[in-house]
Amino acid sequence: MRLKTILFSAAAIVATPCLALAQAAAQTAAPAAAQGGPSAAPKSAPAAVEGVTVTGDGAAMRSSIDRRSYSVSNDLSARTGSIADALRNIPSVEVDVQGNVSLRGDSNVTILIDGKPSGMFNGDGRGDALQAMPADQIDRVEVMTNPSAAFRPDGTAGIINLVTKQTRKPGATGTLRANASTDGRYNGGVSGNYVNGKLTLSGDAGFRHEQQKAWQTIDRTTAAGTSSQDGVFENEGDMVNLRGGIDYDLTPKDRLSGEVRYRRMQFDTTGDETYETTGAFPDYTRATDAAMKRDNKAVSADWRHQFKGSEHQLTAHLEYEQTDFSRNSTAFTDYSAGADVYELFGFGADQERTNFKTDYARPNVGGGTLKTGLDFEWVKNDYDNHGSTGPSLGSQTLDPARTNRFLFDQDVYAAYVTYEKAFGDFTAQGGLRAEQVQINGDQVTGGQTFENDYFKVYPSLHLGYTVNENNTFKGSYSRRVQRPQVQDLNPYRVYQDPQNYRAGNPYLKPQVTDSFELGWQYRKGPAYYLATAYYRSSEGVVTDVVRDLGDGVLLTTRENLNKSRNGGLELVANGRLTPKITYNVSANAFWNEIDAGNLGFSGTRSATTLSGRANVNWQATPKDFFQINAFTSGKRLTPQGHREPFQMVNLGYRRKVNDKLSFVVTVQDALDSFEDKAVTDTPTLKDVTLRTANVRAIFFGFTWNFGGGKPRPEQFDFGSGAVGG
Template identity: 65%
Template sequence: MRLKVSLLAAAAVLLPSTLALAEAPVAKPAPKPGESATAVESVTVTSDANALRTSIDRRSYSVGNDLMAKTGSISDALRNIPSVEVDVQGNVSLRGDPNVTILIDGKPSGMFAGEGRGDALQQMPADQIDRVEVMTNPSAAYRPDGSAGIINLITKKTHKPGATGSVKLNVGPDGRYNTGVTGNLVKGKATVSGEASYRFDRQAMRLLDERASVSPSIGGSQVRQDSRFENEGGAVNLRGGIDYDLTKTDRISGEVRYRGMDYDIGGDELYEEFGFPPGIQGPSHRRASTAKMDRDNGAVSADWRHQFKGAEHELTAHLEYEVTDFKRGVDALVVSEPGGGRRDEHSFFGADQDRTNLKVDYSRPLGEAKLKTGLDLERSSTDYDTRSGLLSDTASSAGLFVYDQDVYAGYVTYERPFGDFTAQAGLRLEQVNITTNPVWTRYNAGGGLVLTQTGTPHRNDYFRAYPTLHLGYALSDTQTLTANYSRRVQRPQVQDLNPNLVYIDQYNLRAGNPDLKPQVTDAYELGWQYRKGPTSYLATAYFRDSADVVTDVVEDWGGGVLLTTRENLGKSRNGGLELVTNGKLTPKLSYNLSANAFWNQIDAGNLGFVGKRSGTTLSGRANLSWQATPKDFFQLNGFTSGKRLTPQGHREPISLVNLGYRRKVTDRLNVVVTVNDVADSFRDVAVIDTPLLRERAKRTAKVRAAFFGFTYALGGGKPRPEQFDFGGGNVGG
């Protein structure tokens, strides 16, 4: 392993020198009239207000002018981004694939990874997000984690001299509100910035779950679960940073941040059992529960940047230490019918993660070409604590699971234009060392008998290469063709590997699978882009071929009890065609439309199905923005997605429509009114249909709500007039 790590370091250090000897840097030729001075990677295709930017390996969508993003959460800011889907629970997918890596300013965050990521995305405010970068085939400069690709959230930044800032407040129904303040001071060589925000939310949710299992021995059973939940709580976001220019070529930066969530959840659940033949009433019970969920994320980081002579020739270093703590505890009183028997239930789940990351990047021009190389070293450790069962001392269990992962990576990308043709090739080498340790598991067998098992640590070390290739060809001043390829990996998450049972309720259990293998995906894309004035058209055909796909599998344990675990499928193939267009219908009316036809094929033979299963899903998004007067701005946006294939069934279609209005009162004061889910149609229905199990689970949430808010700019002289064109990236929830 040491040899492989040494090879990574040597490749990153020696390759720039080798290439420099082969091609000494020369001054770049002056661009021709109407021609960009940079290669395709840096060419920006823009509509008004830079709403849509495209480069050789990404698309960047502006959300700075989106009304829903100003009053809503990060989930709201993602729901109308082309290629992105967010369900009612906050789970994000990219072109139908839920294995998405979410970054903030190009860096990972434990807040948006692992257990509870969907909750965090639904509660953290979006008003500090400036752009959303979508990278379905990232270059080798980025980690290969996430078979679907990367969503990079770019936060707002300002470099205006002097002091600037803003305050905002938005209020909604049921006591819901969010507020925040930002500040920025540029003085001499130093820039100091900070932000603080708080979001209080209260929401009602309902789950209606009807399932029928067929048992060859006893004939099967039916269970109906009707659960209603009320949750309330807050999310806080604090950040402070400083940039200091040591010299004209050296800058150092430091940042401290904290993100936290604290929610209380009350539940009222009714469970009814029916035997066969249908209609024979079995036992039932009502479950009243109280739950508390906390998620705390804190990090400190330091950066250094050295600018060499010549444009785009620099060396950067980033060091970060991050701690993420997640806890969820549930206490419940269960009353059975008939008879009125009572029992208490308790469950607890906790995950504590420490992560240290060191990243060094070097880039330089080599004539018309561009070289980028670097090292990315990360160490993380996660402790999983689970406790569940009955307080009446009959079936309680507890366990501690420890997961350690070290990643040693080195990469290089080389980009060069050849007339109208541009090529970027990349290679990333990774050594991954994983240790899983089920430290102990304790079972209370009743009668005072406690059984304790100690586990044996298991190592899984592997070395892999991840190549990337991006090609671009300029057909004309207005049209470009692109083609790209990347190899991606979806490593099992910590909760996917933890074999200890996690108690959800009497009829729902969850456990990981320590034998999971990483999913490897080969992704291919062909694209066409057209731009003329404010109008842009983008068409992308894509195909992904995945092996050892990790997916949820539901097992029937009898008596209506279901265990959800994780398994590797044989193979999965999916592809499709995505269309995006934006422009102006009139000088005051702009539009953004996107559509996606997604085909998915699953080889689920190891799940009891015969042959392959396949299906096609159609989805679309629309955004209309009307600048009625210089001070009044209206917005309508929505999306719809058709029936989607899953390994054991399908998910039913979903849709959502939102409205927004903004009034410019003064140059500093803006008032915003938004209405979420106008038609009250947003819900999630999951269907399982196998020979031994049929289930339909319908989840709804009280998404429909109206918010009223304002934003007031502080300092910095007269603010720059806001741009109201919503050309490719204006979003809504």
């Protein structure tokens, strides 16, 4: 496995400059990209977060002063797979086998949909949601490693914004999609739009069925002895996604919009585990049956007033969202010595979120652009755990140690201002965000309450210098925060199995990170090259810590580290090798140092990680399109050990029948190499946990565009290259 990782990483790092040289030789055969300024806004504003400059149609990669934007319209894995599958092909982004997302090695990432937060991506179920939600309605992925002060500072790694597809063609149009795999997975959806004068109606409906088999092994050595735990789990479930939207132009300058959304994710899991040990704890076998459901409902209203000039506008947004999560399970544990145990567990988490946001943008203020706004958010959480045990079914009694209720409210009141101005070839954007946070927690069962009110400011700075029409230098700084999640603060222990417990820490403090970047960008015709050096310094890093409770039983909780530092160099190349072959490759050399001395572990530890990805597209004929993409993620440091590298290779083929109909075939995890291995190695505890799943599958699908007007181009051609700058 280590040799495979080294080869993957070395290939990505070597390929980046080599493809750049090959690109230069091939440019004479490739048409130059269209060059131009920002286009006028269409009838309905795109779903992208404001700020990306667009030049050319369907650019694979775009950039602006504070972000990069990647098209997934030509990613065949996104056509048939989940959002997690689409993110795995995005530079800087990593997604492990459990759906956990990280950005340049930092898992504290904020995920938005069309610039707005979603309850589906909060809490422990975020990884499940990313692996269950289909990606076929995602148009672009925006990556902001140093967002400006106009954005919330949550997420020390930065922001990933999922931009959904928007169609504003006159008349009625729509798209029908369906895909099925060789292992019983399938998904489908329909989207439609109706445009008539001042009125625009849009809607989406999607369904995804997942089934997967997973394996987990845990080898553990403690003072009590050695143990081995093996489990096999079968997961099956469905995801439903519904959305309806309306835009109405009240006047030529005023637009009123509304949207309703409903998402449901429902999974059933059965598991069989065996536990063997040399210690005093008895061996056992364990059978589990669990049902999980997550409902997400939201309604929002928007108003936009356009002043004279396309960039002078005032917007207001009001949204209410409710997310209900439940997990109920039964377990039977057959001990080799002593009485057997039947267990019933229930876990519920309900969240209500209300958000009001207003933004004002005005150009030509002292020769620059001024943006300011208010952002208020009120969040209420209700966590309810209950458990009962007994020697047989129907004879269980309530277990107080596994029953508790936790209430948590968080209100955030924020105001921001940014100002951007060009001084010849030099551009500067400065910003400041001020936030007042009010937190109230109530551990109802234990009678514990706590409050935490604080005021903080978050500055940002972005600089750009244009050397010539092809070369640009950029620098940036931002301060970010990682607030503890609700479940991180609940002190009651959550029972996972006889050997594993999890608990929160009500004394957790927010993690604050200062992030610096310096980059060089080259763009000419279809070629785009980017080199970025970055450095992050964090105080009070929130991390998992594992403690031995005795008899081989472990408790995982959350703690604040003293500090952490990391930095690295990221290389990205995008362009054309021949008139029919395009590529996108990236590599990241990442250094990380953590200080866990305050937790009683060895003081400062450091490690260097290599990761990379490559995507090659071949337009064999006007109707036949082939694709291969691969990635590898290097070794990642943890306070008590590390996580092993992982990698994946995907293949794809698309056949365009006509302008309305196309078929697609994809092979996911073609080499069957995707796995997750975590190692804990301290003087008193050694633990190796390996998780694998039958990710490999072949998908068959089709897309049919219907309705009036010319259908949206399939965008086979990457020739327009990267834009912006």
